[in-house]
Amino acid sequence: MTGFLRPESLPLDQQLRARARQVLPGGVYGHMKADHTLPPSWPQFWERSHGPYGWDVDGNRYIDLMCAWGPMVLGYQDPVVEAAAAEQAARGDTISGPSARMVEFAELLTSVIPFADWAMFGKNGNDATSTAIRVARSATGRAKFLKATPAYHGANDWFTPNTTGVPAGERANIGYFAYNDIASLEASVAQHDGEIAAIILTPFQHDALVPQQLVDPAFARRARELATAQGAALIIDEVRSGLRLDLRGAWESIGVRPDMTAYSKAIANGHPIAAVVGSDSLREGASKIFVTGSFWYSAVPMAAGIATVKRAAELDLPAVLKASGERFKQGIEAQGAAAGLPVAITGPVQMPHLSFADDPEMKKVFAFTDAAVRRGVLLHPWHNMFLAAAHTDEVVDEALARIEGAFEELAGLGL
Ligand SMILES: Cc1ncc(COP(=O)(O)O)c(C=O)c1O
Known part of the structure; x- marks a missing residue:
């Protein structure tokens, strides 16, 4: 060999x-x-x-x-997921409105993820992280959010690591801190005291090029405390880690629950779908925003997502x-x-x-x-x-x- x-x-x-x-x-x-x-x-x-x-x-x-x-988590062309996708495809995919699969997938996600009371869907991880930020802004009436450096959360103007073509003003409402560094997070919160809509974090530090760092539970707990004290949303970006660490949410085992979590990649084993799930405290803020896309309601990825999440639970x-x-x-x-x-x-x-x-x-x-x-x-x-x-x-x-x-x-x- x-x-x-x-x-x-x-x-x-x-x-x-x-x-x-x-x-x-x-x-x-x-x-x-x-x-x-x-x-x-x-x-x-x-x-x-x-x-x-x-x-x-x-x-x-x-x-x-x-x-x-990241998107493949069971195996390419998993027979159970592909059967569910094919069955839905035979009925219809992109129709003039969502199918029942949208409600069913939201029900499934909110039953598997203990803190989650609602879900919204998109296509890519970027849709999920951007929607989560917009929900937080809608709910708080504030513009700023805090993120770790460099921490990738998508390729839109707020997050892309390559700022060519991105006006500096697009980053004006972002405060920064170092992952796992409580003092740095506290300093960033103090600097933007009272203006913060959200703190967004990945469940562990997975920046490219450098060895990865698991989250320090004390840091996760402090992020939770600071977000609560500020009346800001704690968002966990599980776009990359979803279904791989803990189906209930990556920080459930350390007793830290976010207000929203962003998912995409693996949740439909390769079919294009993203989700934001959130708690009741943000339901009203979420219901006021306008987010959408021509393909955001497609039924096949939702059927695939339902099959994937169920299979993930069966298999542990x-x-x-x-x-x-x-x-x-x-x-x-x-x-x-x-x-x-x-x-x-x-x-x-x-x-x-x-x-x-x-x-x-x-x-x-x-x-x-x-x-x-x-x-x-x-x-x-x-x-x-x-x-x-x-x-x-x-x-x-x-x-x-x-x-x-x-x-x-x-x-x-x-x-
Ligand atoms: C943690 C994290 N958030 C967001 C994204 C953006 O996801 P997408 O490329 O599907 O827009 C990625 C993509 O790699 C990611 O790893």
């Missing part, structure tokens, strides 16, 4: 990249742009996916630990992902130690992030992930990865067997 190598070049992928540069500005854009920021072996264009696997346009199969950058999905994540972490850390290249997996094991010690320019992690991709395992050099139920013990073990060769290759480079 360690000798397995895919062909060095991807001719169809290269052709498509060249064509893309003619008709897509800068080629593919956004987080799925493979040029420059990803190892050279990473395919840009994909042909198909099934279970834990993706196939590039040149026909090579990968064990996919990116899960479409976070526990399943935790077990496979632990297997992956222990395996890869043992391999790294044996190769004299200690690798760290940080963050919750369900969403592992890779880094090497003594790797300030990230040469090791790029070379290693490049070698893993050529061995048919899609690993990421600077973003967290994702486990899915389809990553069974056998699949994780096959990934580890392939990755062993990547460690051998990295050791040979002497970086």
